[in-house]
Amino acid sequence: MLNQFDTIAAIATPAGRGGVGVVRVSGTLVPMIAQAILHKVPNPRYATYSPFVTAQNALIDQGIALYFPAPNSFTGEAVLELQGHGGAVVMDQLLSAVLAAGARLAQPGEFSERAFLNGKIDLTQAEAIADLIDSASVQAMRSALRSLQGEFSHKINALLEQLILLRTYIEAGIDFVDEEIDLLADGQVQQKLSVLKQTLQTIFAQAQQGFLLNEGVKIALVGEPNVGKSSLLNCLAGRETAIVTPIAGTTRDIVRDQIQLDGMPLHIIDTAGLRETTDIVEQEGIRRTKLALEDADLVILLLDDRYADDQATPELLASIPSEPLIIRNKIDLSNHAAGVSPQGMVYISAKTGAGVDALKDKLRQRLGVQTQTEGTFIARRRHLEALKRTLIAVENAMDCVTHYQNELVAEELRLAQQALGEITGEFTSDDLLGKIFSTFCIGK
Ligand SMILES: Nc1nc2c(ncn2[C@@H]2O[C@H](COP(=O)(O)OP(=O)(O)OP(=O)(O)O)[C@@H](O)[C@H]2O)c(=O)[nH]1
Ligand SMILES: [Mg+2]
Structure with missing residues (x-):
């Protein structure tokens, strides 16, 4: 497993020729690497025109350097962006110099993964970045942008909040069982669950539309x-x-x-x-x-x-x-x-x-293609599956309420919370994270 404390670097622009090419570096060694390549650490967030040189002081290129000290950067770490001329050899030489100065080559999606791990973005937002880059239509692009701005996450987080409140309420009821507080008898829990279920169904329908825009149909x-x-x-x-x-x-x-x-x-x-x-x-x-x-x-x-x-x-x-x-x-x-x-x-x-x-x-x-895509956010299959599992758990909880099974209601709500939390990355296994970020492009 690669160390997440390494300083990483990659060419962030597409391979081939272009007016400008960017090498991106992130991690604690960034000031040292800036010193090696630019012979100075640029002023934070100022475009600094500078020669780029190797350790042997050979000139590679000249261009713009941007320095973002931690935590105010995309990844939350110190970040250096070197904008040079976009030729394959120039970029290759510049990247080699950065690696020689102490960075290692980034894995696909590793910059976004660090942004996620440092709490800069949640998982749906990280996925939306990849979807924005890959979007094949204006509608898909707009939907990815809405997810990136957190529209999908807000909906999920609002649902999570309701679920947690309800769970706390029921678990408190279990703890005070001696005092014979019968929480399930007054119909309030059932009513709240039913509201929750309706909201879930609406979000599922919206996510399905976003999924179709993203993946299309065969x-x-x-x-x-x-x-x-x-x-x-x-x-x-x-x-x-x-x-x-x-x-x-x-x-x-x-x-x-x-x-x-x-x-x-x-x-x-x-x-x-x-x-x-x-x-x-x-x-x-x-x-x-x-x-x-x-x-x-x-x-x-x-x-x-x-x-x-x-x-x-x-x-x-x-x-x-x-x-x-x-x-x-x-x-x-x-x-x-x-x-x-x-x-x-x-x-x-x-x-x-x-x-x-x-x-x-x-x-x-x-x-069910909607010509109106206002409000649609981009979604992936895993989001739909997690929403479906949440919905099933909420329905099971409703069943258990009718049988006055407090403990089972609490357990189903725990499962619902877990499934929902997977969407934004609150409860996500390392395996799944690895799978998600490995499909990103290098330098993202
Ligand atoms: N007049 C007319 N001819 C058609 C029409 N659609 C297809 N054809 C003709 O029908 C023939 C077969 O067309 P294809 O598109 O190759 O048919 P296919 O179903 O793909 O056939 P296979 O690949 O052999 O299974 C061709 O000569 C086409 O030009 C149509 O709407 N009107
Ligand atoms: Mg044919």
């Missing part, structure tokens, strides 16, 4: 060979991602592309047409299609409108693990009107693009 296109699955993928993506030919069995490998629907990433998977075949390559493709079906959040079953009734066989429907969205394609050949029918059936032509906007509307509806 959509698998399936159907018989030649119905136009690859054509639909290309039509949605607006580029020729998949090969389209009139030959049945064109697609064998899984083909992927990503589009945005109101800022939500849709990961679309085009698959091999499902049919009985003796072709070994195609058989493997069909096997992979079935795996993709298991993994998808939504399955789109595509039918050729001319033969739709023959194609949507019970066997095919049974092979799809979830309720698919059924779409009829090639309406330019069947002469059917484009769009959604009164029965809710979607009619399109992947060739002409007719009905594709109606299909997008249907997707919005089906996936």
Whole structure:
């Protein structure tokens, strides 16, 4: 395990050429390292123009140095930022000089991890930094920013406060059991739990929306060979991602592309047409299609409108693990009107693009995409899971109240508090922390 008291350093700007490149250093050795590279410790928080030199006094570059003494820095430790010219060799030489002066190379996310460990940010805020950097749409960016500013954490902390109050109240009741204070009989606890449950449900719904914005949804296109699955993928993506030919069995490998629907990433998977075949390559493709079906959040079953009734066989429907969205394609050949029918059936032509906007509307509806993302904060799967566990514990506690089991109510509330505390990092194992921060980029 790496020592958290080491002074760490990394190139914080992306690899390659750029106008400016930044080497970031954090830890107790920062003043000494500044002395070695700049021959002085810059005034705190002043942009200081200076030559950068090696231990042998060889000039590496000249640029701006920024010094933030502890604890007033991103990490809470002494921090030095050296802004030089953004060339790969320059940055490499500058980093080497900093390492030679006593720092060690930072692990991915180690600056953010230190900010977390020093109480500068909580875990959801640290995650929001990574999500902000990775955001693929303006909506996702805004949501990450709201989480970074602490909107998500505030909600969680307010809930935690209510939970702790309730827990203290009930545990006090257990301690004074001789005095026959029956806390559970007066209905107050049940009422408070029910308010708690409602708040939790609201936050869960918001977090789910934030999760979708962050991670997107996986959509698998399936159907018989030649119905136009690859054509639909290309039509949605607006580029020729998949090969389209009139030959049945064109697609064998899984083909992927990503589009945005109101800022939500849709990961679309085009698959091999499902049919009985003796072709070994195609058989493997069909096997992979079935795996993709298991993994998808939504399955789109595509039918050729001319033969739709023959194609949507019970066997095919049974092979799809979830309720698919059924779409009829090639309406330019069947002469059917484009769009959604009164029965809710979607009619399109992947060739002409007719009905594709109606299909997008249907997707919005089906996936619960909100065009209004005001107030959404970014969320991750682990947040949803922790919220779900909290909700279960609160529901269990409500059950126990009806049976007057004080001790069990207290225990469920303890579990609820623990699950909720995992979100902001109050109760988080080192393993989980390691896993979270290791996915960050180096220098962050
Ligand atoms: N007229 C018309 N032709 C279409 C339409 N959609 C697809 N096609 C044609 O149908 C043929 C098969 O299209 P693909 O997109 O390759 O079909 P697929 O479902 O991916 O087929 P496999 O990969 O073999 O499973 C091609 O010749 C397409 O140009 C449509 O809406 N109208
Ligand atoms: Mg295909």
